Amino acid sequence: MMKINLRIWMFVKALPYVEVFLFYVFLVHGVFTTEALTMYPLLIIVTVALLFLLKRKRDNIDEFAQKLLYKADAICLKGAFVIMLLLLPATVVGGDTSGFVMGELISGAICLLSILRAIIFLIVDMRGMGDE
């Protein structure tokens, strides 16, 4: 049976985060029509449901992949700290940074981190880990 490559799977897994970010941006900027506003959350739910179904068809996470995931998560955690530190002044410097802007920045950061995780996994999976 054909299995989904873990490298591809990592990017597919980031899809709901991208959708949530886009949903937030579209919502704040009033891009949505009434129909789209009800349909888009449905799209996110369908994507998450599909991910649960496809999970069985992906490559198994062996010990090497597990170590890669730990490494990617560790880097992303540091990235999250940096992003949070960068977001903090935005609330002060702007003076009146609205909740909408902060929401955009936070959802954007989550989206960015999920993609970054997939990219780190891809790079280390291609290069190997050498002597740990």
Next chain:
Amino acid sequence: MSKLYTKIKEYRENTGVTQSELAERVGVRRETIVHLENGRYNPSLKLAMDIADVFQVTVEDLFVFKEE
């Protein structure tokens, strides 16, 4: 500093086993076998023993520490 060298590729080619077959038999991805053969990943003891078991050899036959 000592470095771990492996003879997995040698044994695999001598027995006519492909990387995919070996990966399937020990329950890992093909990429893991590729990195093992190229010395870009040091396996756990369990994986090393599983691979040794496939070729009916000891772990010491498959992996050698060499001083650099």
